[in-house]
Amino acid sequence: MNHLKSLHFSLIILLLLVWAVPTNQSPSVSDATYSNSTNSNSTKLQTNQTTTTTRTSKIEGIGLGVIYQPGNDTGSVKAVVEFAIDEINNSTEVPLQNLRLYSSSLPATLRYEAIDAAEKLQEEGVVGLLGPANSQQALVMSEVGTVYSLPILSPSAASEDLGDNSTYPFFSRTILASDRRIFLTLQILQEYYKWNDVAVIVSTGTDTSALGEQLFTVAVKKGINVVSFLYFSLGEDLAAVLRLTQETGARVIMVVISNDEFNGFADALLQTNFYGNPYTFVFPNGVVTPNLVSRLSANYTKVLKGSLYTAPSLYFDAEDPRLKRLSAHLMKIGYPRLNPFDTFAYDAVYTYAYALSQYPASNITKPTKTTRNLIEANSETELCPDTYTTHTSSLRTRASTTVTNAYDGKILRSLMLAQNFKGISGPLSFQPNGNRDVGSITIFNFVTETDDEERISAREVIRTSFVGEAEEPNLEELAPTTFSDGTN
Numbered sequence: 001m002n003h004l005k006s007l008h009f010s011l012i013i014l015l016l017l018v019w020a021v022p023t024n025q026s027p028s029v030s031d032a033t034y035s036n037s038t039n040s041n042s043t044k045l046q047t048n049q050t051t052t053t054t055r056t057s058k059i060e061g062i063g064l065g066v067i068y069q070p071g072n073d074t075g076s077v078k079a080v081v082e083f084a085i086d087e088i089n090n091s092t093e094v095p096l097q098n099l100r101l102y103s104s105s106l107p108a109t110l111r112y113e114a115i116d117a118a119e120k121l122q123e124e125g126v127v128g129l130l131g132p133a134n135s136q137q138a139l140v141m142s143e144v145g146t147v148y149s150l151p152i153l154s155p156s157a158a159s160e161d162l163g164d165n166s167t168y169p170f171f172s173r174t175i176l177a178s179d180r181r182i183f184l185t186l187q188i189l190q191e192y193y194k195w196n197d198v199a200v201i202v203s204t205g206t207d208t209s210a211l212g213e214q215l216f217t218v219a220v221k222k223g224i225n226v227v228s229f230l231y232f233s234l235g236e237d238l239a240a241v242l243r244l245t246q247e248t249g250a251r252v253i254m255v256v257i258s259n260d261e262f263n264g265f266a267d268a269l270l271q272t273n274f275y276g277n278p279y280t281f282v283f284p285n286g287v288v289t290p291n292l293v294s295r296l297s298a299n300y301t302k303v304l305k306g307s308l309y310t311a312p313s314l315y316f317d318a319e320d321p322r323l324k325r326l327s328a329h330l331m332k333i334g335y336p337r338l339n340p341f342d343t344f345a346y347d348a349v350y351t352y353a354y355a356l357s358q359y360p361a362s363n364i365t366k367p368t369k370t371t372r373n374l375i376e377a378n379s380e381t382e383l384c385p386d387t388y389t390t391h392t393s394s395l396r397t398r399a400s401t402t403v404t405n406a407y408d409g410k411i412l413r414s415l416m417l418a419q420n421f422k423g424i425s426g427p428l429s430f431q432p433n434g435n436r437d438v439g440s441i442t443i444f445n446f447v448t449e450t451d452d453e454e455r456i457s458a459r460e461v462i463r464t465s466f467v468g469e470a471e472e473p474n475l476e477e478l479a480p481t482t483f484s485d486g487t488n
Contacts, residue, residue, distance in 0.1 A: 061098030062407075064352055065121030067114070067141070069133030070105050076335045077155065077345045078103055081130060083329050084349035094350070096357045102126055111136050118144040118152075127356070127407040128153065130348050133341070135159030135178075135207055138171065145170035149409035151416060153351060155344035159207065160214060165433035170413055172434030174344040174351065174425065176312050176441070178211055178285070182218050184441045184464050184473060185284045185310045189252070190224060192462055192475050198282075199228045199250035201241065203257045203265075211285055212256045234261055238268040246274055254282045259292065266303045275303045277485035283309040301456040304446040306484030313440035313463055314343045316426035322346075323424050347423035355415035356407070364406055426466045440466045440473070445481045 064085070068077040082101060089097050102124050104117040114137040118129060122144070128151040132138055138157035145152040145168075152171050154162075158178040162171050176184075189195045198219065202212030209231070219226050228248045232241040245253060257265055269275045281304075315323050315338075326346060327338060417430040429437040443462040448455065461481045464473035480488040 061100045062096070062356055063100050063102055063124060063126040064349070065118075065124070065126035065129045065131075066101060066103045067106050067117050067121070067129060067131035067133075067137075068103065069107060076330055076339045076342055077131070077133070078105075079330065079333060079335070080326065080342045080345045081349055083326060084346050087325075088349065088353045094353045094357050096353050099353060099356070106132060106137065112140055114138075114141040115144055117141075118150075119148075122148050122150055125406075127151075127405060128352055128409075128412060130155070130345065130352070132157065135162060138162055139168075142168040142171045145409075149405065151352075151409050151413040153348045153416065155348045156341040159210065161210070163431075163433045163435045168434075170409060172413065172416060172430060174348045174423075174428060174436055175341065176439035177435045179214050179218065180435075180439065180469060181310065181312065181441055182211070182214050182284060183222075185282075185443075186215075186218055186222055186224060187473060188310075188441075188443055188462050188464065188475060189282065190222060192477075193481075195252045196223070197225045197227055197250060198252045198254050199245050199248055200226055200230070200254045200256070201245060202229070202231050202255075203261050204231050204233045205258050205261075208256045208258055208285070215254060215256065215284065234264045238265065239272050242268055242272045242274045246272070251278050252280050252282065254284055256285055257283075262292065263300075266300045269303050270299065275484070276305070277483070280483060281307040283307065285310075301448060304456055305448055306482060307446045308461075308481070309444050309446075309458070310441050311340055311444065312344070313426065313442045313466075314338055314340070315424055316422070316440075316466065320424055326424065343423070343425040347425050347428050350421070350423065351416050351419050351428070354419050354421065355412055358415050359407060359412060363408055363411055365408075366406070431469075438466050438468050440464045442478075443481075445479075447482045 064081075066078060066081045068075070068081075081103075085099050085101050088094050088099055102121050104121060106113060106117050114132055117132075118141045121129060129141070129145070130153055132141055132154065133156050135157045136159075138152070138154050139159065139161065142152055142162065144150065150170060154171070154173045154175070156175055157173060158175055158181065160177055160179045162168055162173070163177055189198070200212060200215060200219075202208055202215075212229070212231075216226055216229055227250050228245055230241050230244060232238050255265065275281075317323070323343070326342070330338065330342070413434075417432065417434060420427075420429040422428070426440060427438045431437050441464055442460050444458040445461045446456050447459055448457075460478045463476045463478055465476070467473045482488055
């Protein structure tokens with residue numbers, strides 16, 4: 001039995017209410033906001049005490065739930081989903097005119113609240129979920145998807161672990177998985193820049209540690225010499241880690257950190273004078289974005305100048321009219337540029353829409369809801385995904401039933417994974433485990449503005465061709481790379 005990480009849960013006895021089938025009620029959009037006051041140590045577990053009933057749903061049409069993360073880089077996802085749904089409902093391209101949106105805002109710092117967010121949307125009668133923003137939330141939320149047979153399609157959760165179809169059978173994503181992105185990044189460093197020696201610095205967060213380990217593994221397989229591999233925590237002496245890295249003589253330093261760690265990391269670089277010629281920093285997980293740079297003080301421009309960062313390529317064709325319409329809409333409502341996951345969210349909506357339009361009418365059933373008791377336990381609890389059995393020092397309980405939706409989640413997900421179309425983000429098809437099959441990454445170079453040395457901007461310099469895992473990518477130079485000393 002493959003156990004999830006041990007979690008300390010405080011669970012409450014609760015009887016879930018029965019839910020619903022479509023009526024002629026007017027549709028509404030539910031937008032719940034989760035705050036830090038929510039009890040993050042609480043989750044829900046099913047027992048084998050069940051009652052099955054049916055009643056009317058609050059949703060008219062087909063409900064799609066979106067769980068998005070507010071913020072400068074991710075807050076536009078809800079707007080993108082709304083735009084795509086409106087486009088689908090008012091076009092003839094997809095024979096589907098009754099798609100409705102239900103949404104929940106979930107800050108990145110809240111992990112276990114993803115369970116509540118997903119369950120509340122499921123109780124509204126949605127047929128699937130779009131989101132969440134990060135992998136830690138997706139790992140937790142996917143348990144809800146499994147229990148309810150509810151498809152979850154994320155435009156941004158990239159953890160390699162989510163590709164385990166036996167553990168997460170209802171999860172899929174329109175973004176490239178992290179291991180594939182790391183492979184393509186190292187391919188560019190090795191083949192285009194001819195860099196075969198790198199140092200690696202990794203923060204000790206859950207996502208970043210896993211990504212750092214992937215980076216090391218892939219680098220060794222590709223014959224890249226990792227001259228040092230050091231972990232750090234901002235609560236420790238980061239300057240000491242940086243000095244050890246300097247002592248290795250490495251000129252290319254790959255840095256795996258989270259967004260909220262960047263300022264502290266940049267401060268340590270300034271403190272140790274570890275920047276500029278001859279060093280080149282590479283941020284392979286897309287944490288340094290144009291939106292982050294636009295908010296940085298001038299002190300950090302000399303740290304970033306000449307650095308590189310990688311991100312999944314946002315679009316396949318700059319002249320795509322869908323891309324132009326989406327960009328114009330976002331500009332109109334206050335988003336001056338495409339954010340990192342916007343096109344992947346747009347294509348996720350269309351993946352659902354195409355699959356729903358192909359869903360056999362004979363398999364649409366009257367939905368039922370199973371009532372379950374939730375157990376109180378103040379002790380260490382483990383949840384095993386393959387049997388849905390929970391173990392505590394004083395309690396063992398088994399989830400014996402699931403909720404029946406009008407649309408069978410297994411059929412819907414199989415139709416989603418069968419999609420193969422040209423999306424804004426490029427050719428979109430799926431592997432059997434729900435991973436995106438074909439994708440591309442772009443290398444960005446931070447350069448100072450010619451008219452203002454204190455202003456820095458990101459310039460696209462290299463892009464890989466859109467390829468699957470079995471193919472070697474072609475590399476396209478979009479612009480020359482300018483390093484910290486001004487050379488190319």
